[in-house]
Amino acid sequence: xxxxxxxxxxxxxxxxxxxxxxxxxxxxxxxxxxxxxxxxxxxxxxxxxxxxxxxxxxxxxxxxxxxxxxxxxxxxxxxxxxxxxxxxxxxxxxxxxxxxxxxxxxxxxxxxxxxxxxxxxxxxxxxxxxxxxxxxxxxxxxxxxxxxxxxxxxxxxxxxxxxxxxxxxxxxxxxxxxxxxxxxxxxxxxxxxxxxxxxxxxxxxxxxxxxxxxxxxxxxxxxxxxxxxxxxxxxxxxxxxxxxxxxxxx
Amino acid sequence: xxxxxxxxxxxxxxxxxxxxxxxxxxxxxxxxxxxxxxxxxxxxxxxxxxxxxxxxxxxxxxxxxxxxxxxxxxxxxxxxxxxxxxxxxxxxxxxxxxxxxxxxxxxxxxxxxxxxxxxxxxxxxxxxxxxxxxxxxxxxxxxxxxxxxxxxxxxxxxxxxxxxxxxxxxxxxxxxxxxx
Amino acid sequence: xxxxxxxxxxxxxxxxxxxxxxxxxxxxxxxxxxxxxxxxxxxxxxxxxxxxxxxxxxxxxxxxxxxxxxxxxxxxxxxxxxxxxxxxxxxxxxxxxxxxxxxxxxxxxxxxxxxxxxxxxxxxxxxxxxxxxxxxxxxxxxxxxxxxxxxxxxxxxxxxxxxxxxxxxxxxxxxxxxxxxxxxxxxxxxxxxxxxxxxxxxxxxxxxxxxxxxxxxxxxxxxxxxxxxxxxxxxxxxxxxxxxxxxxxxxxxxxxxxxxxxxxxxxxxxxxxxxxxxxxxxxxxxxxxxxxxxxxxxxxxxxxxxxxxxxxxxxxx
Numbered sequence: 001x002x003x004x005x006x007x008x009x010x011x012x013x014x015x016x017x018x019x020x021x022x023x024x025x026x027x028x029x030x031x032x033x034x035x036x037x038x039x040x041x042x043x044x045x046x047x048x049x050x051x052x053x054x055x056x057x058x059x060x061x062x063x064x065x066x067x068x069x070x071x072x073x074x075x076x077x078x079x080x081x082x083x084x085x086x087x088x089x090x091x092x093x094x095x096x097x098x099x100x101x102x103x104x105x106x107x108x109x110x111x112x113x114x115x116x117x118x119x120x121x122x123x124x125x126x127x128x129x130x131x132x133x134x135x136x137x138x139x140x141x142x143x144x145x146x147x148x149x150x151x152x153x154x155x156x157x158x159x160x161x162x163x164x165x166x167x168x169x170x171x172x173x174x175x176x177x178x179x180x181x182x183x184x185x186x187x188x189x190x191x192x193x194x195x196x197x198x199x200x201x202x203x204x205x206x207x208x209x210x211x212x213x214x215x216x217x218x219x220x221x222x223x224x225x226x227x228x229x230x231x232x233x234x235x236x237x238x239x240x241x242x243x244x245x246x247x248x249x250x
Numbered sequence: 251x252x253x254x255x256x257x258x259x260x261x262x263x264x265x266x267x268x269x270x271x272x273x274x275x276x277x278x279x280x281x282x283x284x285x286x287x288x289x290x291x292x293x294x295x296x297x298x299x300x301x302x303x304x305x306x307x308x309x310x311x312x313x314x315x316x317x318x319x320x321x322x323x324x325x326x327x328x329x330x331x332x333x334x335x336x337x338x339x340x341x342x343x344x345x346x347x348x349x350x351x352x353x354x355x356x357x358x359x360x361x362x363x364x365x366x367x368x369x370x371x372x373x374x375x376x377x378x379x380x381x382x383x384x385x386x387x388x389x390x391x392x393x394x395x396x397x398x399x400x401x402x403x404x405x406x407x408x409x410x411x412x413x414x415x416x417x418x419x420x421x422x423x424x425x426x427x428x429x430x
Numbered sequence: 431x432x433x434x435x436x437x438x439x440x441x442x443x444x445x446x447x448x449x450x451x452x453x454x455x456x457x458x459x460x461x462x463x464x465x466x467x468x469x470x471x472x473x474x475x476x477x478x479x480x481x482x483x484x485x486x487x488x489x490x491x492x493x494x495x496x497x498x499x500x501x502x503x504x505x506x507x508x509x510x511x512x513x514x515x516x517x518x519x520x521x522x523x524x525x526x527x528x529x530x531x532x533x534x535x536x537x538x539x540x541x542x543x544x545x546x547x548x549x550x551x552x553x554x555x556x557x558x559x560x561x562x563x564x565x566x567x568x569x570x571x572x573x574x575x576x577x578x579x580x581x582x583x584x585x586x587x588x589x590x591x592x593x594x595x596x597x598x599x600x601x602x603x604x605x606x607x608x609x610x611x612x613x614x615x616x617x618x619x620x621x622x623x624x625x626x627x628x629x630x631x632x633x634x635x636x637x638x639x640x641x642x643x644x645x646x647x648x649x650x651x652x653x654x655x656x657x658x659x660x661x662x663x664x665x666x667x668x669x670x671x672x673x674x675x676x677x678x679x680x681x682x683x684x685x686x687x688x689x690x691x692x693x694x695x696x697x698x699x700x701x702x703x704x705x706x707x708x709x710x711x712x713x714x715x716x717x718x719x720x721x722x723x724x725x726x727x728x729x730x731x732x733x734x735x736x737x738x739x740x741x742x743x744x745x746x747x
Contacts, residue, residue, distance in 0.1 A: 084516025
């Protein structure tokens with residue numbers, strides 16, 4: 001087994017099967033169940049179209065995944081450093097790149113579990129509507145680079161900043177800013193700055209893709225520009241994480 | 251946000267309901283027609299798509315400057331009469347034209363997705379910069395049949411069952427690890 | 431060729447010079463003690479030696495390669511016990527050792543991990559989560575991890591921290607056994623007794639500079655650090671007050687039972703004792719008083735100590 005895979009397995013086991021992972025699974029199911037129950041319990045929300053509901057849930061899952069990924073990324077470096085367990089890993093005969101890839105094992109596993117957990121909810125709220133399958137495919141295709149990018153961002157911040165709390169503050173601020181289109185919706189695009197932000201923000205790209213695929217029934221090919229934004233985001237954050245890992249000394 | 255949308259919809263729809271019978275000098279210069287397209291479903295249900303085509307023609311001798319036309323939707327179910335916010339129904343809410351020459355005509359397609367069941371009335375209204383009254387089209391009525399959107403018989407088992415399964419599996423894991 | 435060779439190492443952290451001129455080398459089979467007061471630069475020296483920090487001057491060779499540019503390869507046969515030494519507390523010790531065995535690309539099976547556990551006296555704890563381990567058990571586990579991959583060089587930072595006397599002795603025996611098998615050991619410690627028991631050579635650094643490096647025995651002899659002795663006497667000293675005192679011995683304390691003396695740096699202890707015998711001192715036994723490595727260490731790092739004391743506004747004796 002390659003060192004990267006071994007580290008990934010350990011990270012995944014720690015995050016998904018550990019106490020933190022169990023808590024996170026509980027939070028995720030609570031949020032999804034709460035959202036679903038609101039749909040049938042609230043008269044106003046019950047009037048929403050299936051496609052709209054599926055779109056909302058896709059955005060919600062992406063936000064939860066990104067939140068988990070950025071926290072897990074910070075903890076994988078900053079948390080381990082504070083617990084003193086990072087140094088033995090850095091001193092093992094393993095290239096830094098393998099450690100970085102392995103450290104992403106936690107967010108990847110957690111994201112996979114979240115998608116699996118969300119599947120029955122998608123079925124429950126969206127199977128009587130349109131574009132459920134293509135919507136879930138869009139979530140997998142564009143939500144994944146967004147979420148993993150936030151995982152890389154967490155690793156980079158955890159490596160750069162000596163304090164885990166400071167890294168967490170910066171990361172959460174960035175995440176809230178990036179995920180703001182989830183709350184602001186199309187009104188964000190009413191100003192030039194908003195449109196610029198919308199054009200480069202990976203979270204916006206994912207949401208706009210979900211909107212186009214799920215609500216407007218557009219084809220996958222037409223979403224290439226959104227996919228490019230999310231892939232650029234993934235590449236930039238991966239580069240930042242790799243640079244931060246190279247200069248990590250303790 | 252919703253109240254603001256309702257207000258806008260009301261502002262757009264009230265003149266439409268009240269102004270259909272009004273005839274002014276400006277109104278005589280424009281002729282607005284509205285019709286459903288041929289491919290619309292005969293008995294539409296929630297989630298289906300409808301489209302309407304409007305034609306606005308300058309019937310006067312002078313160009314019409316600053317033409318604006320918009321789509322309005324009202325629900326007319328007895329006891330539920332109200333303007334409808336088009337936000338969730340359609341992204342095509344209005345058009346603007348700098349000028350419309352005498353005798354010229356502009357045709358617009360208005361697609362919409364049917365969000366809620368009920369009896370509806372749709373109309374396109376036009377105004378120009380110089381005109382002092384709007385020119386509405388004739389109403390087009392349609393009825394949207396209900397369709398279950400989010401079914402509680404699907405949602406409840408999942409929303410309650412998945413957390414329950416999670417709790418059971420965690421308890422089993424804890425018991426197993428305690429046994430080891 | 432040394433397993434690790436550091437020459438005139440210079441390094442700053444956040445533009446503050448930490449290492450100004452550090453040199454040391456560890457050969458196969460030898461135990462080098464790296465000594466120095468807090469803040470002297472011991473941990474930074476180790477970090478640079480292992481390729482975690484980039485030197486600004488001087489040279490560092492680990493297993494014959496530059497550890498900064500050599501990536502993970504030079505560390506393949508190097509075992510490290512850092513301080514602080516953290517673990518994955520949710521794992522059991524065999525799982526933990528198995529994880530690092532996989533990273534080293536060596537056997538990760540129950541028998542191999544059991545052997546690793548037994549090597550450091552942790553076999554009875556095989557089913558226990560690391561989070562429940564005492565400090566001493568964690569040190570043992572850290573040592574077991576350092577030994578994964580059959581290292582040619584061990585870099586140990588305070589390896590006996592938290593161990594009880596029996597545990598310390600067991601670890602001493604293990605390290606001496608490894609050194610006997612040809613493993614080079616760089617031992618960074620504050621416990622001078624450990625250094626005296628284990629180290630053939632020591633390197634003392636202070637304020638980022640190597641103050642001295644060499645064989646411990648030579649240093650003790652060459653530096654004449656063993657200058658203060660306790661002489662147990664059979665009775666009072668002869669002609670007290672009337673006869674001239676010894677020329678090469680300074681008496682710090684005297685009674686009818688014992689005397690504490692400093693001998694002149696220009697004479698050997700044997701010459702001093704001969705003089706005292708000729709003067710009729712009733713000496714029964716001679717024992718070093720506060721000497722050895724501790725005296726050498728304090729002498730070599732005196733400047734730093736005085737600075738610390740002055741800063742604390744304590745009287746300097």
